[in-house]
Amino acid sequence: MELLSGFFVQPFLDIASSWPFFAEVVIGGLLTGVMYSLVALGFVLIFKASGVFNFAQGSMVLFAALTLVGLIEHGLPVWLAIIASLAVMVALAYAVERFMLRPLVNQAPIILFMATIGLNFVLEGSGQIAWGSNVKELNIGIPDSSFTVAGVLLNEFDLYAALIAAILVVLLAVFFQKTTIGRALRAVADDHQAALSVGIPLKTIWVIVWSVAGAVALVAGVMWGAKSGVQFSLSLIALKALPVLILGGFTSVPGAILGGLIIGVGEKVAEVYWGPLVGGAIENWFAYMLAMVFLFFRPQGLFGERIIERV
Amino acid sequence: MIYREAGQFKSSYAGDQAIFPIFQDRLVVGAALAFAFIAVPLIADEYWLQALLIPFLIFALAAIGLNLLTGYAGQLSLGTGAFMAVGAYATYKITTAFPGLNLLVVFLLAGLIAAGVGIVFGLPSLRIKGFYLAVATLAAQFFIQWLFNKVGWFYNNNPSGTITAPPRAVFGVMIAGPEALASVRYLVALSVLTVFALAAKNLVRGRIGRSWMAIRDMDIAAEIMGIRPLQTKLMAFAISSFYCGVAGAMFVFLWLGSAETLAFDINVSFQVLFMIIIGGLGSILGSILGAAFITLVPILLTNAPDLVGLPMEVALERHIESIVFGVMIVYFLIVEPNGFARLWQIAKEKLRRWPFPY
Numbered sequence: 248m249e250l251l252s253g254f255f256v257q258p259f260l261d262i263a264s265s266w267p268f269f270a271e272v273v274i275g276g277l278l279t280g281v282m283y284s285l286v287a288l289g290f291v292l293i294f295k296a297s298g299v300f301n302f303a304q305g306s307m308v309l310f311a312a313l314t315l316v317g318l319i320e321h322g323l324p325v326w327l328a329i330i331a332s333l334a335v336m337v338a339l340a341y342a343v344e345r346f347m348l349r350p351l352v353n354q355a356p357i358i359l360f361m362a363t364i365g366l367n368f369v370l371e372g373s374g375q376i377a378w379g380s381n382v383k384e385l386n387i388g389i390p391d392s393s394f395t396v397a398g399v400l401l402n403e404f405d406l407y408a409a410l411i412a413a414i415l416v417v418l419l420a421v422f423f424q425k426t427t428i429g430r431a432l433r434a435v436a437d438d439h440q441a442a443l444s445v446g447i448p449l450k451t452i453w454v455i456v457w458s459v460a461g462a463v464a465l466v467a468g469v470m471w472g473a474k475s476g477v478q479f480s481l482s483l484i485a486l487k488a489l490p491v492l493i494l495g496g497f498t499s500v501p502g503a504i505l506g507g508l509i510i511g512v513g514e515k516v517a518e519v520y521w522g523p524l525v526g527g528a529i530e531n532w533f534a535y536m537l538a539m540v541f542l543f544f545r546p547q548g549l550f551g552e553r554i555i556e557r558v
Numbered sequence: 559m560i561y562r563e564a565g566q567f568k569s570s571y572a573g574d575q576a577i578f579p580i581f582q583d584r585l586v587v588g589a590a591l592a593f594a595f596i597a598v599p600l601i602a603d604e605y606w607l608q609a610l611l612i613p614f615l616i617f618a619l620a621a622i623g624l625n626l627l628t629g630y631a632g633q634l635s636l637g638t639g640a641f642m643a644v645g646a647y648a649t650y651k652i653t654t655a656f657p658g659l660n661l662l663v664v665f666l667l668a669g670l671i672a673a674g675v676g677i678v679f680g681l682p683s684l685r686i687k688g689f690y691l692a693v694a695t696l697a698a699q700f701f702i703q704w705l706f707n708k709v710g711w712f713y714n715n716n717p718s719g720t721i722t723a724p725p726r727a728v729f730g731v732m733i734a735g736p737e738a739l740a741s742v743r744y745l746v747a748l749s750v751l752t753v754f755a756l757a758a759k760n761l762v763r764g765r766i767g768r769s770w771m772a773i774r775d776m777d778i779a780a781e782i783m784g785i786r787p788l789q790t791k792l793m794a795f796a797i798s799s800f801y802c803g804v805a806g807a808m809f810v811f812l813w814l815g816s817a818e819t820l821a822f823d824i825n826v827s828f829q830v831l832f833m834i835i836i837g838g839l840g841s842i843l844g845s846i847l848g849a850a851f852i853t854l855v856p857i858l859l860t861n862a863p864d865l866v867g868l869p870m871e872v873a874l875e876r877h878i879e880s881i882v883f884g885v886m887i888v889y890f891l892i893v894e895p896n897g898f899a900r901l902w903q904i905a906k907e908k909l910r911r912w913p914f915p916y
Contacts, residue, residue, distance in 0.1 A: 300689050350892040356689070357634065358895045361835045361887065364828060368884030372877040486696070486824070493693045525708070532704050535697035542686045542694060556778050 258520035272519050273512055278405035280511020281412045282474070285467035286488040287495065287503040288419070289460040294497045295436040296456035297348065298356060302363045305485020306370040307461060311336055312468030312477045316385050317378035329465070336461030337454075344453045371482055385472035408470050415466055416504060419459075423500075432456060436498070490538035496548030505549060510534045561909035577759055594748055599741040607740040608813075610857060615747040616808045618849035621833040622758050622842055623801025628831070629839035630762055631794035632774025633683050634691055637698035639826035640679075641799040642806025643819060644672040644702060647712050649807035650721040654714060661726040661734055665750070665807045672803020673796040675702070680795025684788060687777075699824055706819045722816035734811040743812040750808065751846075754801060759842050761797070770794055771840075802830075836890055838899025847898035855883065 262269045286308060293301040314335050318328035347362055423429040434442040435452050443449055471481055491510050495502025514533045522529045547553060561582050568574045578584045602611060624638050648668035653661060679698040686694050706712045713721050725735025732738040733746050761767050769790045772780035781787050810817045829852060837848020859879045894901055 347888055347892075351895070354891075354895050357835070357839075358891055360689070361832065362891050364832075365884040365887035365891070368880045368887070370884075372880035372884065376874065376877045376881075489693045489696060493690050497689065528704065528708070532697060532700035535693070535700055539682055539686075539694045539697045542682065542690060546686050546690065548690070 261520055272515050275405075276512035276515030277508055278402075278409055278511070279515065280491075280508040281405075281409045281504075282467070282470060282507075283484070283487055283491045283511055284504045284507025285412055285415070285463065285470060286484055287491040287507055288415070288500065289463040289467065290488060290492050291495075291497065291500055291503045292419075292456055292460045292463065296432050297435075297453055298359075298439075299348070299363060300356065300360045300497075301460070302360060302485065303367040303370055304460065304464060304488065306367045306374070306482040307336070307339075307464040308468040308471065308484065309477075309479065309482040310339070310370045310374040310468075311461065311465035312385065312472040312481060313374045313378040313383075315465065315469060316383045316472065316477045319385075320383075329469075332465055333462055336465055337458045340454050340457030340461050343457055344450060348453055349450065367482070371479070375479070382476045382478040383472075385469065385477050404474065408474070411466065411470065412504075415463065416500065419463075419500060422459075428452075428455060487534065490534040493548055494538045494541055496550045499548070499550035502548055502550035510537065513537050560912060561906055563910075577756070577763075591752065595745070599745060602741075602744075604740050607744045610853065612740070612744055612747055612813045614850055614853045615744070615751045616805050616813055617830065617833060617853055618846045619747075619751050619754055619808065620802050620805035620830050621837065621845035621849045622755055623798045623805060624830050625834040625837075625839065625842070625845045626758060626762070626770070626801065627794050627798035629834055629841065629845075630767060630774060631770035631791065631798075632777075633680070633791060633794060634688065635695045635795075635798070636692050636824070636827045636831065637679060637695035637702075638802050638830045639822040639824060640699045640702035641672050641676055641802035642809055642826065643706060643822035644675045644799070645669060645803025645806030646810040646817065646822070647706055647721060648672065648803065649811060650723075651712065651714075653724065653726060657724070657726075661728055661811065662746075662750075665804050665811075668807045669800040669803040672806070673800040676795040676799025676802075677792050680792050680799075683791050683795065696824070699827055703819045703823065718818075720816050720818040721810060723811040723814075726811075736815065738812075747808055747812050750804065754804070755842055755846065758801070762842070766790075766793060774840075832887065834897075836887070836897055838897030841897070841899035843902065844897050844899030847902070851898070855886065859883065 286304060289304045289307065290301060293299055293304070311332055315328055315332040318331050319325060323331065343366065347366060348359075351359055351362055421429075423433060431442070431447045431452055432455070434445070434447055435449065439449065442452075468477070468481065471484060487510075488507075491503060491506040493506075494509060495504070495506025514530050514537070517533045518530050542548070561580075563580045563582075566579075566581055568579065573579065578587055598611065599607075620638060620642060623641075624635065627633050627635050645665075645668045648671040649661075649664050652664045652667055653659065656664075675698075679695060682694045683691055707719070713719055716722075723734045725732060725737055727733065728746075731742055733742055762770070769780070769785045770793075772783065772785050773787060773790050773794075777787055780790075806822065809821070814821065833848035833852045834845055835848070836851055837846070838844025856879065859882055860875070863875060
């Protein structure tokens, strides 16, 4: 009985008794969620356009952040380093298309998935060889101070992160909806063969979409790096982006955002209010459980394309 | 010429249904088994057994288990490490509670427990498919790892938080614990693998295996044909987890000696998945070849700089190792996406015609 009340009554009483604290937890969760969304976005872009479940997105984040930090350490000004890192990500996209995707065209999804895990190893190794494997500070001049609004503690950095994510999403939306390339990308995402037959160059599209994913990875890497230092564990946030993905649906950009927010809030609230009851550190698996339970009701995620099966 | 089945007539139903209907196959398999059982323990030293052969056998068993689930039944799983952990921790709990029980029996019991856990985490497969299911199985991976870490009961509340293989003898021979000889542990692992591989081979040729393949190829069509998806999928999860559980038990008791949950993290799941993809999805032989490849290559890569006389820093070496490993995987997938099993088929075809071009 005590256990039941501990699980089902006490946490809600705690929430009700201290609203500002709850709001703080929720806002903290939302802002972490934004960071997850940034990583998940890269997954969605690539999955939409090429049907590849890109496991290497996490190490692309690490690779981009390491490149940026390395260049800044070599004395480049920040803006130049960012442009150079972008160039590196585009070059990487080109190399991936040329040496990995093109020879593997028409293979089963699981083969492509495995290939991206191979890419994951390559990126982790080469990034650390090129720039060293120590934890690095990344300071790009975003202020990191706290202030209170209506009794709720807020962090300026987190707000900037949310702002940047919002700008990024708007940019991506405009890019996808309004530009010729964006329209071509959507065509490819809908149907490879039909897109090919109306003259859309598939190879170029893949390079572009991997470049865009690389750019998104750079943004995510900068934000995570500025928050917690550039280090190897950055590549592990890919694992955190997976439940976000299945919650939002593999093919939906808004899904990635909303999924990230739900996961971020859910796991923070669960950790703070229910975590102590079972010994803490439930953040590792809670997101997966949440996503799995969610899938029972909507197997294609929040905004995923409806799964229609025919014999 | 060498591999010719001409003139080998099947004169009985038993002969027609044999696993190895061709004389040359029986010869090769028999010779390989004889070599593994008799010659290897005599010629291999402690290092070879401990660093190479025992992990290979254990991972081969886990790979067969995952291949039954992913290769035959088509359910992508990333929870192998967790199911192995269930087997290992269950063995530890049972054998410390009943020290007199034969360890091999304990392995089987632990496998059964792992099968039960597998069924629970297989339930989502009825509703979720493909990569969505893969991510859902990650829930098993992270949850079970967390559970074994947090709840002291699973490791008998010992302060180190690890499970350690106590000394256990079967028929008067030490097979687990610090005093067990590497060659004995090797032979036990080899026997278990042989029995289980044969069982798996028979399983996939029978009614169960065929229903798995039907589900894999198109589950709706299979359902319309009268195959029950519930039973079939859960059976695949149960049997696969049983194999993985036994492999996990051997992982701790025949190989590492002691382990904590970190030994069963997500990398183990990926490693086993690599094995079956490089070996060949839907092939028992492929699982074994893939396991050999994946356990062998990192060891080769680690020793390679010394062999060519090029000493380098440990960290740098590890990064280069990771790069080479990644490139090899991508290259292999490009060259032969169907894995070693397909290469073996091609080789047999070549041998059949040799020395003539066709």
